[in-house]
Amino acid sequence: MHPTNLEKTxxxxxSxxxxxxxxxxxxxxxxYSLKDVIxxxxxxxxxxTCQGPWKIFGDPYQVSG
Known part of the structure; x- marks a missing residue:
């Protein structure tokens, strides 16, 4: 992924x-939370750790990304 180049991303x-x-x-x-995707x-x-609308990894109250 290329976070600084939206068209390339x-x-x-x-593809x-x-x-x-x-x-x-x-x-x-x-x-989705970046930590959950990762x-x-x-x-x-x-x-x-738990499942809501998607699988949650690590601290369910910590949001990243």
Missing amino acids: LSDLK HLTGKSFPHEIGIFLG GFMGWAPLPF
Whole structure:
């Protein structure tokens, strides 16, 4: 992802959507907490703590990103 280049980021997301696997990073675009997206993707050792409309990792009251 390229947070400083919106057009490149959207282009990358589009190519991921047409790829073989679902791009879980789309949660960032949908407004999910960055820590929850990172935890779901397994990029950080955050424990799964509860589930609301999406899976919540780490402190459910801590919002990031």
